[in-house]
Amino acid sequence: MARWSSSAEIVEPIAGWAMAITPAGSAATPGELADNLEWFAAAVPGTAVGALAADGRWSFDKPVPLHDNDVWCRASIQGQGCEILRFDGLATLAEVWLDNERILVSDNMFLAHAVEATLSGAHTLTIAFRANAARASASRPRPRWRSAMIAGDGLRHLRTTLLGHMPGWCPPVDVVGPWRPISRIRRTCDLHIRLVDLRAEPIGEGGVVRISLDLAGDLQGSPAVLVCAGAESPLRRASSGRLEGELHLANVDPWMPNGYGAQPLYSVRARIGETVLDLGRVGFRAIAVDSGPDRKGFGLVVNGRPVFCRGACWTPLDVLMLNASPEALRDALTQLRDAGFTMLRISGVTVYETDAFYAFCDELGLLVWQDFMFANLDYPVADAAFAAGVAEEARQFLLRTQASPCLAVLCGGSEIAQQAAMLGYPPEAWSGPLTGEILPAAVAALRPDVPYVEGSPWGGDLPFAANEGVTHYYGVGAYRRPLEDARRAHVRFASECLAFANVPEPVTLDRHLPVPAVHDPRWKARTPRDVGAAWDFEDVRDHYLGLLFGVDPARLRTEDPERFLALSRATTAEVMEATFAEWRRPGSPTRGGLVWFLRDLWPGAGWGVIDATGEPKSAFWALKRAFRPVQLTMTDEGVNGLTLHLANDTPRPVEAVLSFSCLREGATPVARGERLVLLPPGSGQTLGSAALLGSFFDVTYAYRFGPPAHDVCVATLADAATGRVLADAFHFPQGRGATRVPVALSVQVDRDREGWSLLVAADRFAQSVHVIDEAFCPDENWFHLPPGRDKRIRLTPRSAGDATPAGRVAAVNAVASFPYRTA
Structure with a gap:
């Protein structure tokens, strides 16, 4: 409670x-x-x-x-x-x-x-x-x-x-x-808490903690103080059973989202006589909505810093019990923190999470977009008893999460207005007392520091319009628009996006769904679809597989099922990474994208970027690259060449070497250039490929003066002092293609104090390199590897024991895969 x-x-x-x-x-x-x-x-x-x-x-x-x-x-x-x-x-x-x-x-x-x-x-x-x-x-x-x-x-x-x-x-x-x-x-004495109202607010270099305590029991003669960050302040008796007070702190460190700074938390206590009340932890952060110069946008500003919210829609770790242990929650959320996630959305079709969930998000810097648990339906708030129950539900949730700095958006529910609008109802039917009065009143009373949005999606001439407010964007995805639609749609903030039937790794399929992919009814039963639609989300994935690799998915599935699954995994990874490259470039109007959704509810090719067993899918590894706080991406600007986009979300300056090259047959450089770049904290830069090369070269094969001179472009951002690769990006001017070539991968198994690892290198460009190991999970997967660069991949055992690495490394453009095992 x-x-x-x-x-x-x-x-x-x-x-x-x-x-x-x-x-x-x-x-x-x-x-x-x-x-x-x-x-x-x-x-x-x-x-x-x-x-x-x-x-x-x-x-x-x-x-x-x-x-x-x-x-x-x-x-x-x-x-x-x-x-x-x-x-x-x-x-x-x-x-x-x-x-x-x-x-x-x-x-x-x-x-x-x-x-x-x-x-x-x-x-x-x-x-x-x-x-x-x-x-x-x-x-x-x-x-x-x-x-x-x-x-x-x-x-x-x-x-x-x-x-x-x-x-x-x-x-x-x-x-x-x-x-x-x-x-x-x-209770060991009569004094106990009935209600706590706790607020924390940053003010300049410091902050203030405000408290109101509603207590039962005898307070006569008991000295009462508020304690936080090594300071204390007396509490005053406001009325019978009520204590109030505030504590001004001259210096506190601000709480920032993951990648944008640290997440200091301060314990708050009250001492009343001999009784100590533990009131939880607070973080000092101010959050606001930036709607942009045209007043049509939606972006979050945390402690004065614009934040690009990147993440996914959370799903319960255990759909059967609807409870996960604190240890499981911490592990799952730490994995997301380490992958560069800044936000999770809890959708109105699920459940409110446990106190431990919000506490870990506070610790790890994961912002939470929190829907109230309403979705799609026309709720009967004209019923006084129903409305009263809703108000109490909102009050209880807001009270138990009141001190959490991670709460970033409170939302009336999921697709209520969208449902009404898509069925042809006029704008006055899109809202109502539930999302327009009851819920915002509760937020204003208990969490006025958190922005409130009536619904997800919300804004624009239609509540689901992509170019205004908050949208559920499936132009790239369910509606099978070209990849360029991610820019053309002028997305402002996608609180849902990019749903695909993401194929799990072989280790999960072998253990939990060992049936013929796509053909078996058990496989299809676990493939997501919109009820009533004549297609499912494998049809969506197959569309992009054909678009990216130039093959007939149905024929490939019949003639080479294993390759079909490999290219399916590569497809969703490539589409997600390309979409976020558009959205994170300087000049983009997009201020956030949350993938639908994080983790499958049961084993299969579901929407999850992590499968139901906790195994990351190819899409997760793509998002981990797309979410890097120090990022490099490339976009094809046609006759203007390639544009390289750099971003530094961190609070520290970055000095790095930006290199760019074009490779023929994935091996021979035919054009190259580099320069030293300085990225101030919270900055972005855009450079043209011509500026790096210093002369004309048809990098996008837009002019077509003769046959193409290259088949892949490689851009790398490396730390100037250490040479460590911070980010990389790739472009395929002739398309990715499905042709396999004699790529030679070298794989070396190493062990040090941190555990097992693989050192992988390629003699020519290796596309969508992936590790298949039944006993170990890699810390990177489904990545591109240019020639001349060693890549170390850390291996984590999937279970306790004395197993040693034994598996293979493959690339989707390689003729063969390359086995490895310990000596």
Whole structure:
């Protein structure tokens, strides 16, 4: 419910839960449950599907529907005296009994509840999760529109996740059960927190912390102080049970997003007599929206620095349990930090994340675009009870994340206005009290430091227009526009973009989906599609495969399935890297792009750039290159040649050598040039290829004075002092092509104090080089390698043990792959 704690409170999770499933309505109370009912162990926090899967009773291939049944959970507790029973989330229609007394009824899975209970020995805590189906199908006023994406318009009346209700891309997971922690709280004194309002604001070189504490218990005569960053300030009594105060700090370090600076966090405490209240951590950052000179843009400015928001839409790490351990969350988020991500979006079709998620994003500098959990549907806010529940849901979420500097955008929901507009409704139907009044009022009261957007997408003559406000951009992608559309569409901020059926690596397919790619029904069942469309996202990927490599995807899939998969992986990587090259160039109007989405919900060729097992796909490695804080990209400007774009997002100046060359047959330089460049902090530069070469050369093969003289252009940005490659970029004036040539790769296996690594080199340009190793994951993959450059690839074991590297390195333009193993 909140990230604050008190030394006067002992919080203990309730363990030892068992679960059972009964026909809907067969038992009204725990006393009516059959004596021979079959109970099985259940982890809390968790879901019924997760418990069934752990018990071997549920799988993606044989899902068990639950929404037509009642699910029961029970646990034994012992104690004496008054305690607080805390339920952080019950999905979704829940009744809670202590022995035979009903103590709680909840109809919103996103609400937390605290119930006082008097214990006198041994007790049984029982929860009945009632069937959603009857409530969802109950007769109610008709919605203004129906969503083709969501299975069941009755869901608009239920405050539950849409996961499991979107058959085009989500596995059939019925979310039922105690999906958030259940705890008991014992107090050692009467003084305890009812509510905390905590704000932190940077002011010049310093900052101010403001606090309002609503407390229960006797405060008479107790000295109270606010403590932060080694300083303290007295708290004043504003009213009975309320303390207020502020602490001015002369010097604090600002909190900046990943790649733009450091992320210092400061602990805040209050001392009231002998009781210490831990109020969490704050970061000092100011965030604003820059709409540009024409007032049509959308970009974030953090502590005065414009930020290019690059990242993806977050998906739960475990769609069955809807909970991930803190260790798993930290590992997943650290991987994104290290890959140059600056932002994650939590979409309204998923769930609010745990406190640990936001705390780790605070630590790692990952901005969070947070949708409230509404999407696509016409929600019944005219119902006073529904509206009140929504307001409380927003209030609780904002309170528990109130101190988080990572929260960068708060958004009314996903594709609500878009749904109405695409169905032909007029502009007055695109908004309403939910996103126009209730949610922004909650934000204004509790997080006025965070910009609010009514919806994703939002802005323009149509709410999904790419050239104004926030868009879901699928011109490159679902709508199969040419790669140039990424510039032509004049995208301002893409809160969703670039969805493809991204093919997992062989290690995942061999272990979790060992079926013929594309042809097998199990493969197709896990391929995303828009419900009702005559195509799926493999058709989209195949379109770009043909465009980039000049082959017939259907024929290639039939005649050489392994090469088809390799070129499919290369395709989505190339398209994503090329799109972000357009968006990150100086002069681009685009201020952010978030890929749909981060991690697959089940193994298969899903939208995720990371598969369901946590294995990065080719698209992830492309994004890691595209998201480098010190970046070099190239764009084809036709008769104007190639333009090289440099960016330095970091707070430090960069002195580097920029080199450029054109290679014939991937090996022989036919033109080259270089210069020393200085990139000040937070700067960008643009240079033409002619300026580097010093004379005319048809680098883009636009003039066509005779046959082409080269087939690849290579640009490299290297640190001037050390020679370390900071970034590189490549251009193919004749297209990438599918022809294979006798590229020779040398692969050397090394081991040092940091672990295993590969040293890879090529005798000529090697395209989309990738490592295939069942036991080890590389730290870079699906990259281009020019001749004359060694590349060291660190290897991380996928599991504990004494395995040694043994695999192969391949390139999509190479005739053969090259095996390696330890001596």
